Amino acid sequence: MTHQPNPTGIGAALKRKEDPRFLRGKGRYTDDINLPGQSYAYFLRSAYAHARIKKIDTRAAKKARGVVAVYTSADTAKLGGLPCGWLIHSKDGSPMKEGKHPVLAEGKVRHVGDPVAVIIAETLAQARDAAELVEIDFAELPAVVDMAKAQNKGAAAVHDVAPDNVCYDWELGDKAAVDAAFATAAHVTRLELTNNRLAANPIEPRAAIGDYSSATGEHTLYTTSQNPHVIRLLMGAFVLQIPEHKIRVIAPDVGGGFGSKIYHYAEEALVTWAAAQLERPVKWTSDRSEAFLSDAQGRDHKTVVELALDKDGKFLALRESTLANMGAYLSTFASVIPTWLHGTLLAGQYTTPAIYCNVKAIYTSTVAVDAYRGAGRPEATFLLERVIDLAALETGRDPVELRRLNFIQPHQFPYQTPVALVYDSGNYQATMDQALKAADYAGFEKRRQAAKARGKLRGIGVASYIEACGIAPSNVAGALGARAGLYEAATVRVNPTGSVSVMTGSHSHGQGHETTFAQVVSDKLGIAFDQVEIVHGDTAKIPFGMGTYGSRSIAVGGSAIVKAMDKIIAKGKKIAAHMLEAAEGDMTFENGAFKVAGTDRQKSFGEVAFSAYVPHKYPLDTVEPGLEETAFYDPKNFTFPAGTYICEVEIDPDTGAVEIVAFHAADDFGNIINPMIVEGQVHGGLAQGIGQALFEHCVYDDAGQLVSGSFMDYCMPRADNLPSFNVATSVTVCTHNPLGVKGCGEAGAIGSPPAVINAIVNALKDYGVTHIEMPATPQKIWRAIRSAKKK
Amino acid sequence: MPRVALTVNGKAVTAEVEGRTLLVQLLRENLGLTGTHVGCDTSQCGACTVHVNGRSVKSCTMLAVQAASSAVTTIEGLANGTELHPMQEAFREHHGLQCGFCTPGMVMSAIDLARHNPEADETQVREWLEGNLCRCTGYHNIVKAILAGIKAMLGNAPRGKSAKSRGTSS
Incomplete structure (x- = not known):
C-alpha cells in the first residue's frame, strides 16, 4: 500500500459513512419502499x-x-x-x-x-x-421431530425420496487410522452433546x-x-x-442477516x-x-465425540458422530453446513493426527435449517473445546496447558490438517497468551475464593477456536459439490473529476462496507475517503456478486476491489507515462501520484483520471479512453481466523442463575481495515454466542409445533443479560490475499459458546458436574446442583 | 373511518385510519415516516419506539386513534437540519449501530432515559434497555453511546437549552 500513513486508509478507526442516514431515520429498508x-x-x-x-x-x-x-x-x-x-x-x-x-x-x-x-x-x-x-x-x-426416531422403521417420511428421512450419510477422514489410534490410547474421553437449535432473528x-x-x-x-x-x-x-x-x-x-x-x-x-x-x-x-x-434456523446437532490421548496428554485421534437436522426442506446451503463447513474444522488449533467424522443429515417436520453465523464451525468448535476441557478434567490437567501441549506451533505453517484444510498462518500461543493476561488467569483462584465467601460459585472457561472463512476457492468448492463458484466481483469506476465509485458484489447489512471498502480504496489510490462511494445491493448496477456470508466480504470482495484497482493503476501508468513523456516502465504510483521513478516529475491521480475522459494529450493508439475496471477474484485458499476466548461466570447456587462477570476475546483476523468496526463485529458475535450458550432455543413439541415461536418465548439476549466485553487482536497476516485479511464476522459466535459452558462446568466442579447442555438455563443448572447434592 | 388529528415532529397532521390501525402504521404508511421500524409483533423489540407527549412509547402498542391530539416525535424529528441530536451523535461516535434497524428505537428510548435518570450508570442503562433488542452490536457500544449521549445532552444545557428541552417533548 502507500508509504505515507493515510489518515483515512487501512487501519484507521473511522466513523461510519452509513451512520448519518440510519441515525436520522433515512435508511431505506425493503419495507420502507412503496410502489x-x-x-x-x-x-x-x-x-x-x-x-x-x-x-x-x-x-x-x-x-x-x-x-x-x-x-x-x-x-x-x-x-x-x-x-x-x-x-x-x-x-x-x-x-x-x-x-x-x-x-x-x-x-x-x-x-x-x-x-x-x-x-x-x-x-x-x-x-x-x-x-x-x-x-x-x-x-x-404423524410429525417427525426427533432425529433418532425419524430413522426408525415405520416412522413417517417427510419426503418420499428419503423413506428413512436420511438425506445423506457423509464421512470425512481416515476411519481406520482413527480406530487404530483409539485402540492404543492411554485415555479416551467421550461426550454426548447437543448443539441447540437457534433462530437468527435479525x-x-x-x-x-x-x-x-x-x-x-x-x-x-x-x-x-x-x-x-x-x-x-x-x-x-x-x-x-x-x-x-x-x-x-x-x-x-x-x-x-446472520445467514438467514x-x-x-x-x-x-x-x-x-x-x-x-x-x-x-x-x-x-x-x-x-x-x-x-x-426463516431458516441454525445449528441443531446431536453429537457423540471421543478424544484419544496418550499418557502425556498428546491428542492421538478425534472421532465424531453427528445427527444434523435439515428440517423439512433442503434450504440453499443447508447440505454443506454440517459437512464441509463442519468436519473440516475438527483439527481446531491442534496437531491431532487422525480425525474421523460421520454426519447423518435428517429430514424432520420442522422449519428448514441452514447457515447461522458461523455455520458448522461453531458446532465443530463447541464439541472440540468441550471434549478437550472434559479430557483435562478427567486426566487432572490444566485445560490451558492441555491446549498448549497440542497447539500447532508457529513454525509449522502452512499446516496440513487430516481433514482437508491447509492453514496458511496463525499463532495460537500468542492469542492464548493475550487472553490469559487480559483475564488474569493466574489470579482466578483468589477470585473464586472471594466469590465463595459471597455464596457464589465462580468458574473460568477457556476456548480456542479456528474458522475457515473467505469462502471459497471455486475449484475446491466445485470438487466438494458446490453448484456455484464462490469468487467475488467488483467494478472500480474512476469518474472524470477523480472521485471513485466502487460497485461490489459483497452486500453490507450492518458490516459497514461503505466505510471499510472506501478505506481500502482511499489507501490504495491515495485519494480522499469522501471521494469514494461504495455501491452494493443492486444487480442492475453491479457486474456480478456472490454476496456476503462466511466472513468473506473483505477477504474475497475486498480482494476483488484491490484487483480492479491494480488494473486502474496499471492503465493510469500508461496514461501518465504519455503525459510525462516517460517510459511506462519507469512509472511508479504512490501516495496518489504517478511518478517517473527517480525524478520529481509526476501527475496526480485526478489529472490522470481527467485525461482518461478528456483524452486530448493521450495515447489513443494504444490505450482506450475512460478509467473503469472490473475484476473477479477467486480466493486461493480459505482464510483462518483464530483466537482464544476466556469467560468468567458466577452462579447463584440457590437459583442456578448465571452472571457473566468477565469476557475476554483475543482474536487474530490478519490485517485489520477499521478496528472500531472489527470490535463491533466481535461484540455482536459474542452476544449471539452467549445467547446460544445461555438463552436461545427453538423448542419443538412432539407434534412439531414451535413452542418458542415469538420474542415472548424465544429468549433473545438483552442488554442486561450481557457484560461489557474486553476484546483485543493480534496479527498474523493471511498469506494468499492481497490485503492479508482473514475476516472477523463470525468469530465471536464461534468461540464463545464453549468458553461460557466451560466456565459454568468449572464453576460446578465441586458438584461433579461434567457437562451442561445449551442453553444453560437457571433451571438446568439448578437441577444439576440439586441432583449432585442428592448423590 | 375515524379521522385523527395530531402533531408529528412539530407539524399538525390529520389522517383517516381504521379503528385497528396502530400508531406505527399511521406513521409509516399514512405519513411516510419510515424511520420508525417494526421488528416484532409482541411489543418486545422496541424498534418502533417514538415519543408521545415527550415520553417513549412503543408505537406498535398504541392505536392511532389513541394518539389523537398528542404530540409525537419520531427519529426524523430529532436532528436540527444536518446537526444530529447529541444522542444521535453519540451513537455515531461510539459505533452504537451496525445494520441500523433497531437504532431509531434505541435512540428514542435513550433520550427518554436521559430525562428519567440523567445520572444513569452502566447497569441502569442496561436495565433501561430491557425493552429494546439489538442483534448486531451485543449492546456494548450502545451502552457506551448512551452514557456519552446523556452526558452530552446535559452538557448542552449551559448553552441555553436544558437536557429536557433538548429532548423532544412537544
Whole structure:
C-alpha cells in the first residue's frame, strides 16, 4: 500500500459513512419502499407439522373485499422448486436425497408455517381478513421431530425420496487410522452433546416486493437479501425460468442477516411471479411470528465425540458422530453446513493426527435449517473445546496447558490438517497468551475464593477456536459439490473529476462496507475517503456478486476491489507515462501520484483520471479512453481466523442463575481495515454466542409445533443479560490475499459458546458436574446442583 | 373511518385510519415516516419506539386513534437540519449501530432515559434497555453511546437549552 500513513486508509478507526442516514431515520429498508399501485400479499401457512392437503377452497376468499388474487399450488405447480446449492454425496457414493421444495405446498405440508396459499389484496388487512375465508381440508400425518426416531422403521417420511428421512450419510477422514489410534490410547474421553437449535432473528424481518413492466418484460424484486445476484440466479434459472437479463434484484438497506437472509425463499419467487400475473407490484413483509416459522434456523446437532490421548496428554485421534437436522426442506446451503463447513474444522488449533467424522443429515417436520453465523464451525468448535476441557478434567490437567501441549506451533505453517484444510498462518500461543493476561488467569483462584465467601460459585472457561472463512476457492468448492463458484466481483469506476465509485458484489447489512471498502480504496489510490462511494445491493448496477456470508466480504470482495484497482493503476501508468513523456516502465504510483521513478516529475491521480475522459494529450493508439475496471477474484485458499476466548461466570447456587462477570476475546483476523468496526463485529458475535450458550432455543413439541415461536418465548439476549466485553487482536497476516485479511464476522459466535459452558462446568466442579447442555438455563443448572447434592 | 388529528415532529397532521390501525402504521404508511421500524409483533423489540407527549412509547402498542391530539416525535424529528441530536451523535461516535434497524428505537428510548435518570450508570442503562433488542452490536457500544449521549445532552444545557428541552417533548 502507500508509504505515507493515510489518515483515512487501512487501519484507521473511522466513523461510519452509513451512520448519518440510519441515525436520522433515512435508511431505506425493503419495507420502507412503496410502489405506485402496490398490492399486499399475505401467506396462509400450515398450522400442522405434517398433513396431507385433501382440498383447498378459495372461492369465498376470492370474493372478499379488496382481494386481487388467491393462489395455491394449483396455480404454481408448474414453477420449479427452490434449489439447494450444494450436492453432498453419502459415504456409499450415492447423492443426497432431495425432495422438491415447492413455493406453495403441493399435496402435503411438511412443517408448521409451510405456505399453502397466498392472498393478494389492496391492503394487508384485507388480505389477512380474506385468508380467514380460505377453507383447507387437512388430513394430519404423524410429525417427525426427533432425529433418532425419524430413522426408525415405520416412522413417517417427510419426503418420499428419503423413506428413512436420511438425506445423506457423509464421512470425512481416515476411519481406520482413527480406530487404530483409539485402540492404543492411554485415555479416551467421550461426550454426548447437543448443539441447540437457534433462530437468527435479525431485527428487520424479511420482506419482498415484486414489480413487473409489461413494456420491457423486466421483473424487479426488492428483497432483504445478503446476496442479490445469487437470488437472481436461483430464482430466474430454477424457479421462475426467467432469463437473468430480465430480472433485477435490489437488496437495499438490510437490517441484519446472520445467514438467514442468504437463502432464496418462496416469498421472493411468489411476489415476483404474482406481480407479472397481475401487472402490478406485490409486497410482502414478514411479521416476527411468521419469521420464526419461515426463516431458516441454525445449528441443531446431536453429537457423540471421543478424544484419544496418550499418557502425556498428546491428542492421538478425534472421532465424531453427528445427527444434523435439515428440517423439512433442503434450504440453499443447508447440505454443506454440517459437512464441509463442519468436519473440516475438527483439527481446531491442534496437531491431532487422525480425525474421523460421520454426519447423518435428517429430514424432520420442522422449519428448514441452514447457515447461522458461523455455520458448522461453531458446532465443530463447541464439541472440540468441550471434549478437550472434559479430557483435562478427567486426566487432572490444566485445560490451558492441555491446549498448549497440542497447539500447532508457529513454525509449522502452512499446516496440513487430516481433514482437508491447509492453514496458511496463525499463532495460537500468542492469542492464548493475550487472553490469559487480559483475564488474569493466574489470579482466578483468589477470585473464586472471594466469590465463595459471597455464596457464589465462580468458574473460568477457556476456548480456542479456528474458522475457515473467505469462502471459497471455486475449484475446491466445485470438487466438494458446490453448484456455484464462490469468487467475488467488483467494478472500480474512476469518474472524470477523480472521485471513485466502487460497485461490489459483497452486500453490507450492518458490516459497514461503505466505510471499510472506501478505506481500502482511499489507501490504495491515495485519494480522499469522501471521494469514494461504495455501491452494493443492486444487480442492475453491479457486474456480478456472490454476496456476503462466511466472513468473506473483505477477504474475497475486498480482494476483488484491490484487483480492479491494480488494473486502474496499471492503465493510469500508461496514461501518465504519455503525459510525462516517460517510459511506462519507469512509472511508479504512490501516495496518489504517478511518478517517473527517480525524478520529481509526476501527475496526480485526478489529472490522470481527467485525461482518461478528456483524452486530448493521450495515447489513443494504444490505450482506450475512460478509467473503469472490473475484476473477479477467486480466493486461493480459505482464510483462518483464530483466537482464544476466556469467560468468567458466577452462579447463584440457590437459583442456578448465571452472571457473566468477565469476557475476554483475543482474536487474530490478519490485517485489520477499521478496528472500531472489527470490535463491533466481535461484540455482536459474542452476544449471539452467549445467547446460544445461555438463552436461545427453538423448542419443538412432539407434534412439531414451535413452542418458542415469538420474542415472548424465544429468549433473545438483552442488554442486561450481557457484560461489557474486553476484546483485543493480534496479527498474523493471511498469506494468499492481497490485503492479508482473514475476516472477523463470525468469530465471536464461534468461540464463545464453549468458553461460557466451560466456565459454568468449572464453576460446578465441586458438584461433579461434567457437562451442561445449551442453553444453560437457571433451571438446568439448578437441577444439576440439586441432583449432585442428592448423590 | 375515524379521522385523527395530531402533531408529528412539530407539524399538525390529520389522517383517516381504521379503528385497528396502530400508531406505527399511521406513521409509516399514512405519513411516510419510515424511520420508525417494526421488528416484532409482541411489543418486545422496541424498534418502533417514538415519543408521545415527550415520553417513549412503543408505537406498535398504541392505536392511532389513541394518539389523537398528542404530540409525537419520531427519529426524523430529532436532528436540527444536518446537526444530529447529541444522542444521535453519540451513537455515531461510539459505533452504537451496525445494520441500523433497531437504532431509531434505541435512540428514542435513550433520550427518554436521559430525562428519567440523567445520572444513569452502566447497569441502569442496561436495565433501561430491557425493552429494546439489538442483534448486531451485543449492546456494548450502545451502552457506551448512551452514557456519552446523556452526558452530552446535559452538557448542552449551559448553552441555553436544558437536557429536557433538548429532548423532544412537544
